[in-house]
Amino acid sequence: MTTATTPVPTAAATRHEPAAGPSLARLTGVELRKLADTRAGRWLLISIGLIAVAIVVVQLFVVDGPEQTFTAFFAPSLLPVGLLLPVLGILSITGEWSQRTALTTFALVPRRQRVIVAKLAAVVLAALASVLVSLAVAAAGTLAAKATGGAGAWTFDWELLPYAAVFQVANVLMGAGFGLLLLNTPLAIVTYLLLPTVWSVLSAMIKALREPAGWLDTSVTMAPLLSPDVTAGQWGRLGVSLAVWMVVPLVAGLIRTMRREVS
Amino acid sequence: MIEVDHLTKRYGPHTAVEDVTFRCEPGTVTGFLGPNGAGKSTTMRMICGMTPPSSGAATVAGRPYRALPNPGREIGVLLDASAQHAGRTGRETLTLAARTMGVDRGQVAAKLDLVGLNDTAARRRVGAYSLGMRQRLGLALALLGDPRVLILDEPANGLDPEGIYWMRGLLRDYADRGGTVLLSSHLLREVEAVADRLVVIGGGRVVAQGGKDELLAGAGTLVRARDQHALRLTLDRAALPATVGTDGGFVVRAEPEAVGQAAADAGLVLTELRPAGSGGLEQLFLTLTAGASTREAVR
Numbered sequence: 001m002t003t004a005t006t007p008v009p010t011a012a013a014t015r016h017e018p019a020a021g022p023s024l025a026r027l028t029g030v031e032l033r034k035l036a037d038t039r040a041g042r043w044l045l046i047s048i049g050l051i052a053v054a055i056v057v058v059q060l061f062v063v064d065g066p067e068q069t070f071t072a073f074f075a076p077s078l079l080p081v082g083l084l085l086p087v088l089g090i091l092s093i094t095g096e097w098s099q100r101t102a103l104t105t106f107a108l109v110p111r112r113q114r115v116i117v118a119k120l121a122a123v124v125l126a127a128l129a130s131v132l133v134s135l136a137v138a139a140a141g142t143l144a145a146k147a148t149g150g151a152g153a154w155t156f157d158w159e160l161l162p163y164a165a166v167f168q169v170a171n172v173l174m175g176a177g178f179g180l181l182l183l184n185t186p187l188a189i190v191t192y193l194l195l196p197t198v199w200s201v202l203s204a205m206i207k208a209l210r211e212p213a214g215w216l217d218t219s220v221t222m223a224p225l226l227s228p229d230v231t232a233g234q235w236g237r238l239g240v241s242l243a244v245w246m247v248v249p250l251v252a253g254l255i256r257t258m259r260r261e262v263s
Numbered sequence: 264m265i266e267v268d269h270l271t272k273r274y275g276p277h278t279a280v281e282d283v284t285f286r287c288e289p290g291t292v293t294g295f296l297g298p299n300g301a302g303k304s305t306t307m308r309m310i311c312g313m314t315p316p317s318s319g320a321a322t323v324a325g326r327p328y329r330a331l332p333n334p335g336r337e338i339g340v341l342l343d344a345s346a347q348h349a350g351r352t353g354r355e356t357l358t359l360a361a362r363t364m365g366v367d368r369g370q371v372a373a374k375l376d377l378v379g380l381n382d383t384a385a386r387r388r389v390g391a392y393s394l395g396m397r398q399r400l401g402l403a404l405a406l407l408g409d410p411r412v413l414i415l416d417e418p419a420n421g422l423d424p425e426g427i428y429w430m431r432g433l434l435r436d437y438a439d440r441g442g443t444v445l446l447s448s449h450l451l452r453e454v455e456a457v458a459d460r461l462v463v464i465g466g467g468r469v470v471a472q473g474g475k476d477e478l479l480a481g482a483g484t485l486v487r488a489r490d491q492h493a494l495r496l497t498l499d500r501a502a503l504p505a506t507v508g509t510d511g512g513f514v515v516r517a518e519p520e521a522v523g524q525a526a527a528d529a530g531l532v533l534t535e536l537r538p539a540g541s542g543g544l545e546q547l548f549l550t551l552t553a554g555a556s557t558r559e560a561v562r
Binding site: 019020021026027029030033037038041095099100102103104105106107108109110111259261263 | 304308311312313315328329331332333334335337340342343345346347348349350351355356360362363364365404408
Protein backbone atom coordinates (compact mmCIF):
# COMPACT_ATOMS: atom_id res chain seq x y z
CA MET A 1 0.00 0.00 0.00
CA THR A 2 2.95 2.34 -0.37
CA THR A 3 3.49 4.53 -3.36
CA ALA A 4 6.74 4.63 -5.27
CA THR A 5 8.39 7.45 -3.39
CA THR A 6 10.95 8.82 -5.76
CA PRO A 7 11.15 12.42 -4.60
CA VAL A 8 10.26 14.72 -7.47
CA PRO A 9 10.11 18.14 -5.85
CA THR A 10 10.04 19.95 -9.17
CA ALA A 11 7.08 18.01 -10.55
CA ALA A 12 4.78 20.99 -10.16
CA ALA A 13 7.18 23.45 -11.69
CA THR A 14 7.39 21.61 -15.00
CA ARG A 15 4.20 22.68 -16.74
CA HIS A 16 3.08 20.29 -19.40
CA GLU A 17 0.47 20.81 -22.07
CA PRO A 18 -3.01 19.81 -20.91
CA ALA A 19 -3.87 16.28 -22.01
CA ALA A 20 -6.19 16.11 -25.00
CA GLY A 21 -9.84 15.50 -24.27
CA PRO A 22 -11.67 12.32 -25.16
CA SER A 23 -13.06 12.11 -28.70
CA LEU A 24 -16.79 11.73 -29.25
CA ALA A 25 -16.20 8.20 -30.52
CA ARG A 26 -14.47 7.27 -27.28
CA LEU A 27 -17.23 8.86 -25.19
CA THR A 28 -19.83 6.99 -27.23
CA GLY A 29 -17.95 3.77 -26.53
CA VAL A 30 -18.03 4.53 -22.81
CA GLU A 31 -21.75 5.28 -22.94
CA LEU A 32 -22.43 2.05 -24.85
CA ARG A 33 -20.59 0.20 -22.13
CA LYS A 34 -22.67 1.93 -19.48
CA LEU A 35 -25.83 0.61 -21.14
CA ALA A 36 -24.76 -2.94 -20.43
CA ASP A 37 -22.49 -2.93 -17.38
CA THR A 38 -25.17 -2.99 -14.70
CA ARG A 39 -27.59 -5.78 -13.94
CA ALA A 40 -30.59 -3.57 -14.69
CA GLY A 41 -29.13 -2.40 -17.98
CA ARG A 42 -28.18 -5.90 -19.07
CA TRP A 43 -31.66 -7.21 -18.32
CA LEU A 44 -33.30 -4.41 -20.23
CA LEU A 45 -31.20 -5.28 -23.29
CA ILE A 46 -31.93 -8.99 -22.83
CA SER A 47 -35.66 -8.32 -22.48
CA ILE A 48 -35.63 -6.34 -25.71
CA GLY A 49 -34.11 -9.36 -27.45
CA LEU A 50 -36.43 -11.82 -25.73
CA ILE A 51 -39.55 -9.86 -26.58
CA ALA A 52 -38.58 -9.90 -30.27
CA VAL A 53 -38.15 -13.66 -30.05
CA ALA A 54 -41.43 -14.10 -28.17
CA ILE A 55 -43.41 -12.22 -30.81
CA VAL A 56 -42.03 -14.46 -33.57
CA VAL A 57 -42.83 -17.60 -31.55
CA VAL A 58 -46.38 -16.43 -30.96
CA GLN A 59 -46.80 -15.77 -34.68
CA LEU A 60 -45.66 -19.27 -35.52
CA PHE A 61 -48.74 -20.46 -33.66
CA VAL A 62 -51.38 -17.86 -34.43
CA VAL A 63 -50.69 -16.80 -38.02
CA ASP A 64 -51.98 -19.02 -40.81
CA GLY A 65 -49.31 -21.12 -42.51
CA PRO A 66 -49.37 -19.45 -45.94
CA GLU A 67 -48.97 -16.00 -44.38
CA GLN A 68 -45.83 -16.90 -42.41
CA THR A 69 -43.37 -14.88 -44.49
CA PHE A 70 -40.21 -13.00 -43.53
CA THR A 71 -42.01 -9.65 -43.65
CA ALA A 72 -44.86 -11.01 -41.55
CA PHE A 73 -42.38 -11.94 -38.84
CA PHE A 74 -40.28 -8.80 -39.08
CA ALA A 75 -42.83 -5.99 -38.90
CA PRO A 76 -44.74 -7.06 -35.75
CA SER A 77 -41.54 -7.54 -33.75
CA LEU A 78 -40.76 -3.84 -34.17
CA LEU A 79 -43.69 -2.68 -32.06
CA PRO A 80 -42.92 -4.22 -28.64
CA VAL A 81 -39.20 -3.52 -29.10
CA GLY A 82 -40.16 0.05 -29.92
CA LEU A 83 -41.98 0.20 -26.61
CA LEU A 84 -38.90 -0.79 -24.60
CA LEU A 85 -36.33 1.28 -26.49
CA PRO A 86 -37.63 4.57 -25.07
CA VAL A 87 -37.11 3.11 -21.59
CA LEU A 88 -33.50 2.44 -22.59
CA GLY A 89 -33.22 6.04 -23.80
CA ILE A 90 -34.72 7.38 -20.59
CA LEU A 91 -32.57 5.25 -18.29
CA SER A 92 -29.33 6.11 -20.07
CA ILE A 93 -29.96 9.77 -19.26
CA THR A 94 -31.76 9.70 -15.92
CA GLY A 95 -29.55 6.95 -14.45
CA GLU A 96 -26.76 9.49 -14.16
CA TRP A 97 -28.94 11.61 -11.92
CA SER A 98 -30.76 8.95 -9.90
CA GLN A 99 -27.49 7.12 -9.19
CA ARG A 100 -25.67 10.45 -8.89
CA THR A 101 -22.91 9.30 -11.22
CA ALA A 102 -23.30 12.64 -13.01
CA LEU A 103 -20.88 13.94 -10.38
CA THR A 104 -18.12 11.67 -11.72
CA THR A 105 -19.15 11.87 -15.37
CA PHE A 106 -19.17 15.66 -15.49
CA ALA A 107 -16.01 15.90 -13.39
CA LEU A 108 -14.23 13.96 -16.14
CA VAL A 109 -16.05 15.65 -19.03
CA PRO A 110 -17.12 19.11 -17.89
CA ARG A 111 -18.41 19.99 -21.35
CA ARG A 112 -21.70 18.34 -20.60
CA GLN A 113 -23.05 18.63 -24.12
CA ARG A 114 -20.38 16.17 -25.26
CA VAL A 115 -21.60 13.60 -22.76
CA ILE A 116 -25.18 14.10 -23.91
CA VAL A 117 -24.28 13.80 -27.58
CA ALA A 118 -22.34 10.62 -26.81
CA LYS A 119 -25.32 9.23 -24.92
CA LEU A 120 -27.66 9.98 -27.82
CA ALA A 121 -25.22 8.36 -30.23
CA ALA A 122 -25.02 5.28 -28.00
CA VAL A 123 -28.80 4.80 -27.77
CA VAL A 124 -29.18 5.40 -31.52
CA LEU A 125 -26.63 2.65 -32.14
CA ALA A 126 -28.57 0.43 -29.73
CA ALA A 127 -31.79 1.17 -31.64
CA LEU A 128 -30.13 0.27 -34.95
CA ALA A 129 -28.80 -2.92 -33.37
CA SER A 130 -32.33 -3.75 -32.29
CA VAL A 131 -33.42 -3.62 -35.94
CA LEU A 132 -30.71 -6.17 -36.71
CA VAL A 133 -32.05 -8.33 -33.89
CA SER A 134 -35.54 -8.05 -35.38
CA LEU A 135 -34.13 -9.12 -38.74
CA ALA A 136 -32.35 -12.06 -37.17
CA VAL A 137 -35.34 -13.37 -35.26
CA ALA A 138 -37.55 -12.87 -38.33
CA ALA A 139 -35.08 -14.99 -40.32
CA ALA A 140 -35.11 -17.64 -37.61
CA GLY A 141 -38.91 -17.49 -37.62
CA THR A 142 -39.03 -17.94 -41.38
CA LEU A 143 -36.80 -21.02 -41.18
CA ALA A 144 -38.94 -22.40 -38.37
CA ALA A 145 -42.09 -21.74 -40.40
CA LYS A 146 -40.66 -23.62 -43.35
CA ALA A 147 -39.77 -26.52 -41.09
CA THR A 148 -43.20 -26.61 -39.52
CA GLY A 149 -45.15 -26.49 -42.78
CA GLY A 150 -45.74 -22.74 -43.08
CA ALA A 151 -45.00 -20.70 -46.18
CA GLY A 152 -41.59 -19.63 -44.97
CA ALA A 153 -41.27 -17.35 -47.95
CA TRP A 154 -38.31 -14.93 -47.96
CA THR A 155 -40.36 -12.10 -49.45
CA PHE A 156 -39.28 -8.80 -47.95
CA ASP A 157 -40.22 -5.24 -48.80
CA TRP A 158 -36.84 -3.58 -48.59
CA GLU A 159 -38.43 -0.18 -47.88
CA LEU A 160 -39.37 -1.63 -44.51
CA LEU A 161 -35.75 -1.72 -43.39
CA PRO A 162 -35.04 2.05 -43.43
CA TYR A 163 -38.54 2.68 -42.11
CA ALA A 164 -37.88 0.30 -39.23
CA ALA A 165 -34.61 2.08 -38.51
CA VAL A 166 -36.36 5.48 -38.47
CA PHE A 167 -39.11 4.02 -36.26
CA GLN A 168 -36.73 2.64 -33.62
CA VAL A 169 -34.33 5.61 -33.68
CA ALA A 170 -37.29 7.97 -33.23
CA ASN A 171 -38.55 5.83 -30.35
CA VAL A 172 -35.26 5.77 -28.50
CA LEU A 173 -34.61 9.49 -29.06
CA MET A 174 -38.08 10.42 -27.85
CA GLY A 175 -37.34 8.49 -24.68
CA ALA A 176 -33.95 10.18 -24.34
CA GLY A 177 -35.61 13.57 -24.87
CA PHE A 178 -38.14 12.89 -22.12
CA GLY A 179 -35.34 11.72 -19.83
CA LEU A 180 -33.23 14.76 -20.61
CA LEU A 181 -36.10 17.13 -19.98
CA LEU A 182 -37.49 15.54 -16.82
CA LEU A 183 -34.22 14.13 -15.37
CA ASN A 184 -36.17 11.71 -13.22
CA THR A 185 -36.63 8.05 -14.12
CA PRO A 186 -40.18 7.24 -12.93
CA LEU A 187 -41.54 10.60 -14.01
CA ALA A 188 -40.04 10.29 -17.49
CA ILE A 189 -41.19 6.69 -18.01
CA VAL A 190 -44.73 7.29 -16.78
CA THR A 191 -45.09 10.49 -18.78
CA TYR A 192 -43.76 8.83 -21.90
CA LEU A 193 -45.96 5.75 -21.64
CA LEU A 194 -49.10 7.67 -20.65
CA LEU A 195 -48.91 10.20 -23.43
CA PRO A 196 -50.37 8.08 -26.29
CA THR A 197 -53.17 6.89 -24.00
CA VAL A 198 -53.97 10.42 -22.98
CA TRP A 199 -54.06 11.38 -26.65
CA SER A 200 -56.45 8.63 -27.62
CA VAL A 201 -58.72 9.24 -24.64
CA LEU A 202 -58.81 12.98 -25.22
CA SER A 203 -59.30 12.79 -28.97
CA ALA A 204 -62.11 10.27 -28.43
CA MET A 205 -63.82 12.67 -26.06
CA ILE A 206 -63.07 16.00 -27.69
CA LYS A 207 -63.90 16.34 -31.37
CA ALA A 208 -61.70 19.39 -31.86
CA LEU A 209 -58.63 17.32 -30.96
CA ARG A 210 -59.12 14.68 -33.63
CA GLU A 211 -57.52 16.66 -36.43
CA PRO A 212 -54.46 17.80 -34.38
CA ALA A 213 -54.08 14.23 -33.13
CA GLY A 214 -53.36 13.15 -36.69
CA TRP A 215 -50.38 15.49 -36.61
CA LEU A 216 -49.28 15.18 -33.00
CA ASP A 217 -50.11 11.72 -31.66
CA THR A 218 -46.93 9.74 -32.37
CA SER A 219 -48.72 6.41 -32.00
CA VAL A 220 -50.79 7.48 -35.04
CA THR A 221 -48.11 9.28 -37.07
CA MET A 222 -45.51 6.53 -36.63
CA ALA A 223 -47.82 3.67 -37.60
CA PRO A 224 -47.23 4.07 -41.38
CA LEU A 225 -43.53 3.26 -40.82
CA LEU A 226 -44.52 -0.34 -40.13
CA SER A 227 -45.96 -0.67 -43.65
CA PRO A 228 -43.92 -0.61 -46.87
CA ASP A 229 -45.57 2.56 -48.19
CA VAL A 230 -45.29 5.95 -46.55
CA THR A 231 -46.87 8.86 -48.41
CA ALA A 232 -45.52 12.39 -48.46
CA GLY A 233 -48.44 13.49 -46.30
CA GLN A 234 -47.60 10.81 -43.76
CA TRP A 235 -43.94 11.91 -43.67
CA GLY A 236 -45.17 15.44 -43.04
CA ARG A 237 -47.31 14.40 -40.13
CA LEU A 238 -44.49 12.26 -38.77
CA GLY A 239 -42.08 15.18 -39.04
CA VAL A 240 -44.42 17.52 -37.18
CA SER A 241 -45.10 15.04 -34.38
CA LEU A 242 -41.40 14.23 -33.96
CA ALA A 243 -40.50 17.91 -33.91
CA VAL A 244 -42.90 18.35 -31.00
CA TRP A 245 -42.18 15.17 -29.02
CA MET A 246 -38.55 14.52 -29.91
CA VAL A 247 -36.76 17.68 -31.01
CA VAL A 248 -38.34 20.06 -28.49
CA PRO A 249 -37.66 17.82 -25.44
CA LEU A 250 -34.12 17.14 -26.64
CA VAL A 251 -33.28 20.79 -27.07
CA ALA A 252 -35.03 21.97 -23.91
CA GLY A 253 -33.54 19.04 -21.99
CA LEU A 254 -30.04 19.79 -23.24
CA ILE A 255 -30.36 23.37 -22.05
CA ARG A 256 -31.67 22.20 -18.69
CA THR A 257 -28.87 19.67 -18.27
CA MET A 258 -26.22 22.23 -19.19
CA ARG A 259 -27.43 24.59 -16.52
CA ARG A 260 -28.39 22.18 -13.79
CA GLU A 261 -26.38 22.12 -10.63
CA VAL A 262 -24.81 18.73 -9.99
CA SER A 263 -24.72 17.60 -6.39
CA MET B 264 -2.50 25.11 -8.03
CA ILE B 265 -6.02 26.09 -7.09
CA GLU B 266 -7.09 29.71 -7.03
CA VAL B 267 -10.42 30.71 -5.58
CA ASP B 268 -11.30 34.32 -6.18
CA HIS B 269 -14.21 35.98 -4.37
CA LEU B 270 -16.57 33.05 -4.89
CA THR B 271 -20.15 33.71 -3.87
CA LYS B 272 -23.19 31.46 -4.17
CA ARG B 273 -26.70 32.59 -3.38
CA TYR B 274 -29.78 30.41 -3.35
CA GLY B 275 -32.62 32.90 -3.35
CA PRO B 276 -32.28 35.00 -0.22
CA HIS B 277 -29.90 32.48 1.35
CA THR B 278 -26.19 33.00 0.84
CA ALA B 279 -24.40 29.65 1.02
CA VAL B 280 -20.93 30.94 0.20
CA GLU B 281 -19.90 34.55 0.48
CA ASP B 282 -16.77 36.11 -0.95
CA VAL B 283 -14.48 33.14 -0.39
CA THR B 284 -10.91 33.69 -1.52
CA PHE B 285 -7.92 31.42 -1.03
CA ARG B 286 -5.24 29.61 -2.97
CA CYS B 287 -3.59 26.25 -2.72
CA GLU B 288 0.06 26.04 -3.75
CA PRO B 289 1.84 23.04 -5.22
CA GLY B 290 3.56 20.97 -2.58
CA THR B 291 1.04 21.79 0.12
CA VAL B 292 -1.96 20.19 1.72
CA THR B 293 -4.68 22.71 2.48
CA GLY B 294 -7.26 21.75 5.06
CA PHE B 295 -10.67 23.24 4.35
CA LEU B 296 -12.39 23.30 7.69
CA GLY B 297 -15.81 24.21 8.84
CA PRO B 298 -18.85 22.83 10.59
CA ASN B 299 -21.51 21.03 8.59
CA GLY B 300 -23.39 23.40 6.32
CA ALA B 301 -20.64 26.03 6.39
CA GLY B 302 -20.32 26.02 2.60
CA LYS B 303 -17.34 23.68 2.12
CA SER B 304 -19.02 21.35 -0.37
CA THR B 305 -20.66 24.20 -2.27
CA THR B 306 -17.28 25.91 -2.63
CA MET B 307 -15.67 22.69 -3.86
CA ARG B 308 -18.50 22.06 -6.32
CA MET B 309 -18.03 25.56 -7.68
CA ILE B 310 -14.28 24.93 -8.12
CA CYS B 311 -15.13 21.79 -10.11
CA GLY B 312 -17.71 23.43 -12.34
CA MET B 313 -20.64 21.48 -10.90
CA THR B 314 -22.33 24.53 -9.45
CA PRO B 315 -22.31 27.85 -11.27
CA PRO B 316 -21.19 30.61 -8.87
CA SER B 317 -23.35 33.71 -8.39
CA SER B 318 -20.17 35.74 -8.65
CA GLY B 319 -16.44 35.26 -8.45
CA ALA B 320 -14.35 32.62 -10.16
CA ALA B 321 -12.07 29.69 -9.52
CA THR B 322 -9.24 28.25 -11.57
CA VAL B 323 -7.38 24.99 -11.34
CA ALA B 324 -3.97 24.70 -12.99
CA GLY B 325 -4.52 28.19 -14.36
CA ARG B 326 -7.84 27.55 -16.08
CA PRO B 327 -11.50 27.46 -15.14
CA TYR B 328 -12.37 23.80 -14.53
CA ARG B 329 -14.90 23.66 -17.35
CA ALA B 330 -12.28 24.87 -19.83
CA LEU B 331 -9.99 21.92 -19.17
CA PRO B 332 -10.09 19.47 -22.08
CA ASN B 333 -9.32 16.39 -19.98
CA PRO B 334 -9.61 17.43 -16.33
CA GLY B 335 -9.15 13.91 -14.96
CA ARG B 336 -5.49 14.06 -16.00
CA GLU B 337 -4.95 17.37 -14.18
CA ILE B 338 -7.21 17.20 -11.16
CA GLY B 339 -8.42 14.27 -9.13
CA VAL B 340 -11.84 14.96 -7.70
CA LEU B 341 -13.72 13.18 -4.94
CA LEU B 342 -16.81 15.18 -4.10
CA ASP B 343 -19.04 12.42 -2.76
CA ALA B 344 -17.94 8.85 -2.31
CA SER B 345 -21.55 7.65 -2.31
CA ALA B 346 -22.27 9.09 -5.73
CA GLN B 347 -21.49 5.87 -7.60
CA HIS B 348 -23.79 3.51 -9.46
CA ALA B 349 -24.76 0.85 -6.93
CA GLY B 350 -25.03 -1.77 -9.67
CA ARG B 351 -21.50 -1.41 -11.04
CA THR B 352 -18.51 -3.21 -9.63
CA GLY B 353 -15.63 -1.22 -8.23
CA ARG B 354 -13.41 -2.27 -11.09
CA GLU B 355 -16.02 -1.35 -13.71
CA THR B 356 -16.41 2.10 -12.16
CA LEU B 357 -12.69 2.71 -12.58
CA THR B 358 -12.59 1.13 -16.04
CA LEU B 359 -15.25 3.55 -17.31
CA ALA B 360 -13.25 6.49 -15.96
CA ALA B 361 -9.98 5.12 -17.38
CA ARG B 362 -11.57 4.82 -20.82
CA THR B 363 -13.00 8.32 -20.60
CA MET B 364 -9.64 9.81 -19.68
CA GLY B 365 -7.66 7.63 -22.06
CA VAL B 366 -5.66 6.13 -19.22
CA ASP B 367 -3.92 2.80 -19.67
CA ARG B 368 -6.12 -0.05 -18.40
CA GLY B 369 -3.32 -1.38 -16.24
CA GLN B 370 -3.75 1.71 -14.08
CA VAL B 371 -7.13 0.40 -12.88
CA ALA B 372 -5.55 -2.55 -11.11
CA ALA B 373 -2.63 -0.42 -9.93
CA LYS B 374 -4.85 2.20 -8.31
CA LEU B 375 -7.17 -0.40 -6.76
CA ASP B 376 -4.09 -1.94 -5.24
CA LEU B 377 -2.82 1.45 -4.08
CA VAL B 378 -6.00 2.21 -2.12
CA GLY B 379 -6.12 -1.29 -0.67
CA LEU B 380 -9.13 -2.72 -2.50
CA ASN B 381 -8.28 -6.32 -3.25
CA ASP B 382 -9.53 -8.45 -6.12
CA THR B 383 -12.60 -9.70 -4.28
CA ALA B 384 -13.61 -6.18 -3.33
CA ALA B 385 -13.02 -4.92 -6.88
CA ARG B 386 -15.40 -7.55 -8.26
CA ARG B 387 -18.19 -6.65 -5.85
CA ARG B 388 -20.94 -4.17 -6.65
CA VAL B 389 -20.46 -0.73 -5.17
CA GLY B 390 -23.90 -1.08 -3.58
CA ALA B 391 -22.38 -3.69 -1.25
CA TYR B 392 -19.45 -1.47 -0.25
CA SER B 393 -19.11 0.08 3.18
CA LEU B 394 -18.63 3.83 3.30
CA GLY B 395 -14.93 3.30 4.01
CA MET B 396 -14.57 1.16 0.88
CA ARG B 397 -16.42 3.76 -1.17
CA GLN B 398 -14.00 6.40 0.06
CA ARG B 399 -11.10 4.20 -1.01
CA LEU B 400 -12.71 3.64 -4.40
CA GLY B 401 -13.33 7.38 -4.73
CA LEU B 402 -9.68 8.04 -3.92
CA ALA B 403 -8.60 5.48 -6.53
CA LEU B 404 -10.87 7.26 -9.02
CA ALA B 405 -9.34 10.63 -8.13
CA LEU B 406 -5.79 9.28 -8.49
CA LEU B 407 -6.50 7.33 -11.68
CA GLY B 408 -5.34 9.99 -14.13
CA ASP B 409 -2.14 10.74 -12.12
CA PRO B 410 -3.25 14.34 -11.57
CA ARG B 411 -1.18 17.06 -9.94
CA VAL B 412 -4.09 18.47 -7.97
CA LEU B 413 -6.45 16.65 -5.64
CA ILE B 414 -9.79 18.03 -4.45
CA LEU B 415 -11.31 15.80 -1.79
CA ASP B 416 -14.52 16.48 0.10
CA GLU B 417 -14.58 14.76 3.49
CA PRO B 418 -12.39 11.86 2.33
CA ALA B 419 -11.89 10.54 5.85
CA ASN B 420 -15.61 10.02 6.42
CA GLY B 421 -16.28 6.39 7.13
CA LEU B 422 -12.62 5.37 7.20
CA ASP B 423 -11.42 3.45 10.23
CA PRO B 424 -8.47 4.85 12.26
CA GLU B 425 -6.03 2.70 10.30
CA GLY B 426 -7.56 3.99 7.07
CA ILE B 427 -7.32 7.61 8.18
CA TYR B 428 -3.67 7.10 9.12
CA TRP B 429 -2.98 5.49 5.76
CA MET B 430 -4.71 8.28 3.87
CA ARG B 431 -2.72 10.95 5.70
CA GLY B 432 0.48 9.24 4.65
CA LEU B 433 -0.69 9.01 1.07
CA LEU B 434 -1.70 12.68 0.86
CA ARG B 435 1.45 13.86 2.64
CA ASP B 436 3.59 11.89 0.24
CA TYR B 437 1.59 13.17 -2.71
CA ALA B 438 2.11 16.79 -1.66
CA ASP B 439 5.78 16.23 -0.87
CA ARG B 440 6.25 15.14 -4.45
CA GLY B 441 4.87 18.46 -5.68
CA GLY B 442 1.15 17.81 -5.72
CA THR B 443 -1.51 20.23 -4.56
CA VAL B 444 -4.15 18.92 -2.15
CA LEU B 445 -7.35 20.56 -0.96
CA LEU B 446 -9.27 18.46 1.48
CA SER B 447 -12.27 19.38 3.55
CA SER B 448 -13.34 18.14 6.92
CA HIS B 449 -15.54 19.14 9.79
CA LEU B 450 -13.09 17.63 12.25
CA LEU B 451 -10.08 19.74 13.10
CA ARG B 452 -8.05 16.86 14.48
CA GLU B 453 -8.46 14.92 11.27
CA VAL B 454 -6.90 17.65 9.16
CA GLU B 455 -4.40 19.02 11.66
CA ALA B 456 -2.08 16.05 11.28
CA VAL B 457 -1.64 16.38 7.54
CA ALA B 458 -2.37 19.97 6.47
CA ASP B 459 0.23 22.70 5.97
CA ARG B 460 -2.35 25.38 5.56
CA LEU B 461 -5.83 25.83 6.93
CA VAL B 462 -8.83 27.66 5.56
CA VAL B 463 -11.57 27.87 8.16
CA ILE B 464 -15.05 28.65 6.92
CA GLY B 465 -18.18 29.38 8.89
CA GLY B 466 -21.55 30.57 7.69
CA GLY B 467 -20.23 30.75 4.13
CA ARG B 468 -17.35 33.09 4.95
CA VAL B 469 -13.68 32.49 5.51
CA VAL B 470 -13.11 33.23 9.18
CA ALA B 471 -9.43 32.30 9.36
CA GLN B 472 -6.74 31.17 6.97
CA GLY B 473 -3.03 30.80 6.93
CA GLY B 474 -0.22 28.40 7.71
CA LYS B 475 -1.17 25.79 10.25
CA ASP B 476 1.64 26.67 12.66
CA GLU B 477 0.88 30.34 12.40
CA LEU B 478 -2.83 29.77 13.06
CA LEU B 479 -2.16 27.43 15.94
CA ALA B 480 0.42 29.81 17.41
CA GLY B 481 -1.99 32.69 17.26
CA ALA B 482 -4.52 30.66 19.12
CA GLY B 483 -3.57 31.91 22.58
CA THR B 484 -2.41 30.28 25.78
CA LEU B 485 -3.86 27.39 27.68
CA VAL B 486 -3.65 27.79 31.41
CA ARG B 487 -4.80 25.66 34.31
CA ALA B 488 -4.48 26.31 38.02
CA ARG B 489 -5.15 24.36 41.16
CA ASP B 490 -7.73 26.98 42.06
CA GLN B 491 -9.60 27.57 38.83
CA HIS B 492 -11.95 30.13 40.33
CA ALA B 493 -9.12 32.30 41.61
CA LEU B 494 -7.44 32.03 38.23
CA ARG B 495 -10.55 33.27 36.50
CA LEU B 496 -10.72 36.29 38.82
CA THR B 497 -7.02 37.00 38.34
CA LEU B 498 -7.32 36.86 34.56
CA ASP B 499 -10.33 39.18 34.65
CA ARG B 500 -8.49 41.61 36.89
CA ALA B 501 -5.48 41.59 34.55
CA ALA B 502 -7.90 42.24 31.62
CA LEU B 503 -6.77 39.07 29.83
CA PRO B 504 -9.65 37.75 27.71
CA ALA B 505 -10.23 34.13 28.67
CA THR B 506 -12.70 31.46 27.67
CA VAL B 507 -13.24 28.07 29.20
CA GLY B 508 -11.46 25.50 27.07
CA THR B 509 -12.79 22.16 25.95
CA ASP B 510 -11.05 20.25 28.74
CA GLY B 511 -11.53 22.49 31.75
CA GLY B 512 -8.59 24.90 31.45
CA PHE B 513 -8.80 28.48 30.22
CA VAL B 514 -7.81 29.61 26.74
CA VAL B 515 -6.41 33.11 27.04
CA ARG B 516 -5.78 35.43 24.12
CA ALA B 517 -2.37 36.48 25.32
CA GLU B 518 1.23 35.31 25.43
CA PRO B 519 2.09 32.61 28.00
CA GLU B 520 4.47 35.07 29.66
CA ALA B 521 1.74 37.61 30.38
CA VAL B 522 -0.53 34.93 31.75
CA GLY B 523 2.23 33.45 33.90
CA GLN B 524 3.15 36.86 35.24
CA ALA B 525 -0.43 37.61 36.20
CA ALA B 526 -0.68 34.27 37.98
CA ALA B 527 2.63 34.80 39.78
CA ASP B 528 1.57 38.26 40.91
CA ALA B 529 -1.54 36.74 42.42
CA GLY B 530 0.43 33.90 43.96
CA LEU B 531 -1.47 31.18 42.17
CA VAL B 532 -0.16 27.66 41.64
CA LEU B 533 -0.40 26.78 37.95
CA THR B 534 -0.68 23.16 36.88
CA GLU B 535 -0.40 23.89 33.18
CA LEU B 536 0.77 26.80 31.07
CA ARG B 537 1.42 26.40 27.37
CA PRO B 538 0.53 27.75 23.91
CA ALA B 539 -3.02 26.59 23.28
CA GLY B 540 -2.16 25.01 19.94
CA SER B 541 -5.11 23.22 18.43
CA GLY B 542 -7.04 23.89 21.63
CA GLY B 543 -7.44 27.48 20.51
CA LEU B 544 -8.53 26.58 17.01
CA GLU B 545 -10.88 24.04 18.45
CA GLN B 546 -12.34 26.83 20.53
CA LEU B 547 -12.86 28.89 17.38
CA PHE B 548 -14.45 25.86 15.85
CA LEU B 549 -16.87 25.33 18.68
CA THR B 550 -17.89 28.95 18.49
CA LEU B 551 -18.60 28.48 14.79
CA THR B 552 -20.68 25.42 15.42
CA ALA B 553 -22.59 27.13 18.18
CA GLY B 554 -23.67 29.65 15.55
CA ALA B 555 -22.26 32.65 17.38
CA SER B 556 -21.08 35.59 15.36
CA THR B 557 -18.22 34.26 13.31
CA ARG B 558 -16.57 37.66 13.15
CA GLU B 559 -16.50 37.75 16.91
CA ALA B 560 -14.82 34.38 17.04
CA VAL B 561 -11.86 35.49 15.00
CA ARG B 562 -11.13 38.86 16.53
